[in-house]
Amino acid sequence: MFRRLNEVDTIIVEYPDRLARFGYNYLKEFAKSLNVSIEAVEQNKKLGPNEEMVNDLISIVSCFSARLYGARGERKKKKTNNELEKERQVQNINENNNESNIDKSKRQTEINN
Known part of the structure; x- marks a missing residue:
């Protein structure tokens, strides 16, 4: 998934836990360091x-x-x-x-x- 991350501008997921059950914030920071934003369409409470x-x-x-x-x-x-x-x-x-x-x-x- 992260091999070709430099070809992507935005990753869109329905819920944050669909991308990762735990450690979502780490993934978000990692993606931000590569100038990729992660957006969750639905936000959990x-x-x-x-x-x-x-x-x-x-x-x-x-x-x-x-x-x-x-x-x-x-x-x-x-x-x-x-x-x-x-x-x-x-x-x-x-x-x-x-x-x-x-x-x-x-x-x-x-x-x-």
């Missing part, structure tokens, strides 16, 4: 510093907990896939053993006849 910090912390915790739960889901998928693969291998071994037993019994029958 003005929050006090404590309320703003609480909202930022909630956003951070929500983001990281979503990543954590997503990672746990991926681990469960891998575990399930590994278990299924082991079951398939055991089933293949059993089928091979059954086939070899059938072959042995056919041979025995042929020898006896």
